[in-house]
Amino acid sequence: MNDAMMARTRSISAPSSIALVMMCVAIALAASGCASLLPRGGRPTSAPPGNGSSSVLTDMTREKADVDEHDPWQRFNETMFEFNRRLDTYALRPVAKGWKAVVPERVELMLSNAFDNLTVVPRVLNNALQAKWDGAGRELGRFVINSTAGVGGLFDPATAYLNVAKSPADFGQTLGTWGAGPGPYLVLPFMDPLTVRDGAGRFVDFAMDPLSYVLPLVPVRFSLMAGSRVNERALSDDLLQDLEDSVLDPYSAVRNGYLQRRERMIHDQEEPR
């Protein structure tokens, strides 16, 4: 099992540096073509005048619920998507299954909590950058409580006993709340789906995190990421099981799902908790 883990760790860390280079390319692209990041005119999501009061409701003829799926690099993205899918089928999932067989779910949850606890700094900063002071305070409070009473973040007494809920935030979302559009959809190897904006955000989040400077990048940081990845995959395996049975076109389903979810994370925050 440990050998498998190590193999997986190695295989993910080396090419991830390539992914990082590609990310830089993407950021350069974003910087040179910043116009594509700004909200574009004539987006299909804008409601016709006179219907402003019913923004929560949709009309099938206008298909207002649909997000703008700007995907000029579709051919490249589809290739990468297929690559990632195979990676999941033949590498990530088998490793995660092995992990699941050895590690009790309770421990998986504890590890998941601890990994999450580690990346507190970008979350606090992004909450603050989005003027979500309450969220920034909660994340900070959670970190203090869970790192101490929660034994280094293995447990989550902040949620369980004090009802201090998470407030996830990332820099792609921050850019979105500042008015940046998503830009083109982007799929890169070894990574979740992205848009140019969210990819740039991912990079900034990485730079915001003090851990990135304290821990040696390749051996430790990427091992942590890989470990977290395997652990999360193991936890969600039941949920993802047979999901493909209900999906007709995985590429467009994932793209639409990602874009819709990000859209909500950016624009639907004012709703009551």
Added chain:
Amino acid sequence: MTTVFTVLGAWLTLSVVFSLGFARFVMSADASGHAPRAVGAASSQRAARPTHFRGSRMTVARPSVFLALLTVMPLIVARPASAATPMEALRGEIDRVIKTVDDPELKKEGRAGERRAAVRKIAGEIFDVNETAKRSLGRHWQARTPAEREEFARLFAGLLERAYLSKIELYQGEKITYAGQTVDGDQAVVRTRIITKQGAEIPVDYRMFKRDARWQVYDVLIEGVSLIGNYRTQFNKVIQSSSYEELVKKIKAKQEGSGT
């Protein structure tokens, strides 16, 4: 109790309507405009429907009796149900599902099929899969014949069942909280949250509409991802790159592939 009355009332009303030869009228109304529209459109539609009724009724031998039946019946029977807000209606059904899934009797070996059937039955009462199918197919729905629509709705229901019914069985006491509702005429959005074992809150919103004084769900948004929106993208892509027939073939293949 109220559901019994509503079902009974709906059945009676339906049988009267059908026996009068209104079947065709009902079908065409169903296909063209029963769906919830934007608020502006909805009110004009409501105004338009009775005129239709009046026109058809002329052909009936004793209109007064049926007129009385048609107008009074829904008033008597449906009132208890319509008094419930969409959130109450939804919560009642979700509570029933949780009770069924949590039932220690049904958790016993060999009763999984029975349990799933019970959940399916409740889901069928609160969900309007026809509406979901229609909206997911979007503009392509218009080009379909009634038979094709019927077939498509049936296949689509099977697809959804495989995706979500099996997931309900993973339920392990996760908490569901009800965050609020927005009601606008005969349309509503009910916002809920599922609190996972990791303590993460997953927002799940239900889009509902009122049909025959009953609130029914036609779309579910998980973390803001609309089921209808997601399927519409997929359906569009398959239809655009091949054809509607290919889409049907694909859905059928999924059904056979999973062996249900």
